[in-house]
Amino acid sequence: MIDNLEQLRAAIEVERKYKFIDIQGKNYSFSSFIRKLARKEYKTSGKKPKWAVLLETFEHYPMASSLERKRAIDLLIKIVKSELEVSKNEDIKKTNTPKIQNPTEVDVTYVKGVGPKIAYMLNKLGIYTANDLICYFPRKHVDYSSRTLISQLREGETTTVFGYIHNVSIYNSAKGLSITKVIIRDESGKLELTFFNAKANKYVQERMRSQFPKDAGIMLSGTVKRDSYTNKLTFDKPSYSIMTGEFLTEEKSNLNIARIVPIYTVCENLNIKVLRKAIFNAITLYQDNIQNIIPQEIKERLGLMDKKEAVLQIHFPETMEKLEQARFSLIFEELFLLQLKMVRLREETSKEKAINLKIKDDGIVKQFIKSLPFELTGGQKKAVNEILHDLNSDKPMARLLQGDVGSGKTVVACIMLLAAVENGYQGAIMAPTEILAQQHYNNLIQWLTPLGLSTGLFLGSQRKTVREKFRTNLKNGQMHIAVGTHALIQDGIEFNNLGAIIVDEQHRFGVKQRNLLKKKAANPQMLTMTATPIPRTLAMTVHGDLDLTIIDELPKGRLPIKTALTSSHRSVYKLIEDEIQKGRQAYIVYPLIDESETLSAKAATVEAEKLKTEIFPQYKIGLLHGKLKNDEKEQVMSDFKNKKYDILVSTTVVEVGVDVPNATVIVIENAERFGLSQLHQLRGRVGRSDLQSYCVLVSASKSQETRERLEIMTQTNDGFVIAEKDLQLRGPGEFLGTRQSGLPDLIISDIVKDAKILEIARMEAIDFVKNHNLKDYPLLEKVTSLQMFGGLDI
Numbered sequence: 001m002i003d004n005l006e007q008l009r010a011a012i013e014v015e016r017k018y019k020f021i022d023i024q025g026k027n028y029s030f031s032s033f034i035r036k037l038a039r040k041e042y043k044t045s046g047k048k049p050k051w052a053v054l055l056e057t058f059e060h061y062p063m064a065s066s067l068e069r070k071r072a073i074d075l076l077i078k079i080v081k082s083e084l085e086v087s088k089n090e091d092i093k094k095t096n097t098p099k100i101q102n103p104t105e106v107d108v109t110y111v112k113g114v115g116p117k118i119a120y121m122l123n124k125l126g127i128y129t130a131n132d133l134i135c136y137f138p139r140k141h142v143d144y145s146s147r148t149l150i151s152q153l154r155e156g157e158t159t160t161v162f163g164y165i166h167n168v169s170i171y172n173s174a175k176g177l178s179i180t181k182v183i184i185r186d187e188s189g190k191l192e193l194t195f196f197n198a199k200a201n202k203y204v205q206e207r208m209r210s211q212f213p214k215d216a217g218i219m220l221s222g223t224v225k226r227d228s229y230t231n232k233l234t235f236d237k238p239s240y241s242i243m244t245g246e247f248l249t250e251e252k253s254n255l256n257i258a259r260i261v262p263i264y265t266v267c268e269n270l271n272i273k274v275l276r277k278a279i280f281n282a283i284t285l286y287q288d289n290i291q292n293i294i295p296q297e298i299k300e301r302l303g304l305m306d307k308k309e310a311v312l313q314i315h316f317p318e319t320m321e322k323l324e325q326a327r328f329s330l331i332f333e334e335l336f337l338l339q340l341k342m343v344r345l346r347e348e349t350s351k352e353k354a355i356n357l358k359i360k361d362d363g364i365v366k367q368f369i370k371s372l373p374f375e376l377t378g379g380q381k382k383a384v385n386e387i388l389h390d391l392n393s394d395k396p397m398a399r400l401l402q403g404d405v406g407s408g409k410t411v412v413a414c415i416m417l418l419a420a421v422e423n424g425y426q427g428a429i430m431a432p433t434e435i436l437a438q439q440h441y442n443n444l445i446q447w448l449t450p451l452g453l454s455t456g457l458f459l460g461s462q463r464k465t466v467r468e469k470f471r472t473n474l475k476n477g478q479m480h481i482a483v484g485t486h487a488l489i490q491d492g493i494e495f496n497n498l499g500a501i502i503v504d505e506q507h508r509f510g511v512k513q514r515n516l517l518k519k520k521a522a523n524p525q526m527l528t529m530t531a532t533p534i535p536r537t538l539a540m541t542v543h544g545d546l547d548l549t550i551i552d553e554l555p556k557g558r559l560p561i562k563t564a565l566t567s568s569h570r571s572v573y574k575l576i577e578d579e580i581q582k583g584r585q586a587y588i589v590y591p592l593i594d595e596s597e598t599l600s601a602k603a604a605t606v607e608a609e610k611l612k613t614e615i616f617p618q619y620k621i622g623l624l625h626g627k628l629k630n631d632e633k634e635q636v637m638s639d640f641k642n643k644k645y646d647i648l649v650s651t652t653v654v655e656v657g658v659d660v661p662n663a664t665v666i667v668i669e670n671a672e673r674f675g676l677s678q679l680h681q682l683r684g685r686v687g688r689s690d691l692q693s694y695c696v697l698v699s700a701s702k703s704q705e706t707r708e709r710l711e712i713m714t715q716t717n718d719g720f721v722i723a724e725k726d727l728q729l730r731g732p733g734e735f736l737g738t739r740q741s742g743l744p745d746l747i748i749s750d751i752v753k754d755a756k757i758l759e760i761a762r763m764e765a766i767d768f769v770k771n772h773n774l775k776d777y778p779l780l781e782k783v784t785s786l787q788m789f790g791g792l793d794i
């Protein structure tokens, strides 16, 4: 039993906060603290192998990459959680109640067929409890269930043969191998199997022979091949089973042949047959404890299997149909529970109080909208209405505003901030990069200063004196609106009375950071925004607790950006030249090199030099990269905006939100290095006025796959279509990026492939909460409770 759970929890939290630097505590580094814990637990638990696995992992920790470190911590949490569950049960054991146990509370070591050695290997696969074993679902199945007569075998097919052992001969070959030939006969013909072994003496040969008793029944499963030596059909490394009396009576216990056989991901030294047996034993042992979680009414209506049956069938299906039904049942369960959790999370937040923000017909919000040089688009109006409706309530808003690049989210955000101001509160907007924060600031002062409002900017890199002035005004309430990066959430930044918060490009922030900003206010209203269209399925999974508003149109008069893919620069330079001649500007973007802004900055610098001296000596070329100081970046951006440069050479720092409407060309070098969504974001830097804009993707890649992927960009400008494709190609984890994915651990579901089931699960979850009281469903309530693991839920 782990004694100091709170200390452990705190250690993990700190290590995560500091992005896995193996933080040095008073006495120990993080990893040595965990190693000490693992060693102690290993000893006191009677050498439970999971602690050995943990120890090994954390011995490697100081050398590991940050991604590996993150995984190591996930492993640590999983092991500790399993220990908390298991130790509940061990207390029971001491009081000696041998009743059926809950498989989540049984250490995998105690499952029949699993000893310490196998448990160690299972632990390495992330299996710690009997329940983990039961939920270690097969990667796929091979159908060996249909029997084929020997005379009907066809090369390449995967099947099963039943027959009798007709003859066995064993001899040593000239090359020093022992060769066993077994002839099998059924009612249609004969088949010869050959096994090669190391050279064997008489005794070993006899033992081999005794494995194939003449006239015994035999069942073979595998893939049919042609023997290169005899040119006859045979099996390629088949699984086989001799039909002894025991086998015939216990037909069902045969897990490996003549049936639909489960294939699992195994690690080295773990025999798949051993794993199958262990899983089968766990299911058999605990089947009476596998409970239906899904309410009966839903289960019947959707034709779901009993959980117990579904678990058995997903591993050891009787038929392919049952396998499908089992899979549907388990996927539905997983997604339903996930969605129910989201719905509950949502309910929790709606119990909180928030300030009510109402707007007047002649207030500052209406005044602002009237003062704009353009009319809001239909999409913007709809978004504004939904937001104002949310604000006019004492429940906190839980809304995500999605709008494709260039759809005009900034104005909508500004309106929300003004709603706070109109009600006597302050507003704040947080952006992920300094360039973006600066740009929001520029927009806001331009719009709001004429209305007599004061706006301040908070950046990590700004001068102390500037910051100090802003800070004082924010605190005493003279400042109405604050714009900033993470600098906004630092200690020492205090608001007078913050009422509305906006987080732009929210996926670039962690939940923690958003909450820190929230804590600067009493009961604020908060809106999150993103320009990365998130496919619906993913949005439901990751943001299922939020309402979505989508701005699905661009301002009037925008022409679709023309996009081309090329491997040569000649036409590219011609296009840039033509556009500059028309008075327009161009971006040339270089990808991140090895995740390093330093290397990329160097590369961009070299390229900019080359462009200046060799290709466009007649034009003015600016250079922007992440290594510039903030005021330098600001200078370059504002110079570009003021047309002091014709071309801006840049790393991906321009990716997010940069708005220079006169730029009409963007050239993206080494385009193959970008994901589709990122390309779409970059492309969104142009097409921000009624001028025709162009995007050129330059890639020398010859890979068919890469070209097909990039072609997608030339076919559509629709961010949602691109996001869907991107999700299909890269999977949800990559799509969301590693910074803050918020993806739940799904064991069996795939939110891309199982999108339809996800939709059903979500509707069912919402309906269920509406029409039932969760208190009447204690098990369901427990597994979807927001704090399942007490103190350790980090």
Ligand code: ADP
Pocket (backbone or CB within 6 Å): 374, 375, 376, 377, 380, 403, 404, 405, 406, 407, 408, 409, 410, 411, 531, 555, 556, 657, 659, 661, 688
């Ligand atoms: P994004 O949604 O990508 O953040 P922005 O808010 O930066 O988009 O807006 C893109 C550009 O469109 C800006 O120059 C903005 O002033 C302009 N804009 C916004 N709304 C409208 C509108 N309704 N009509 C015309 N131009 C608009």
Ligand code: MG
Pocket (backbone or CB within 6 Å): 409, 410, 531, 657
């Ligand atoms: Mg924006």
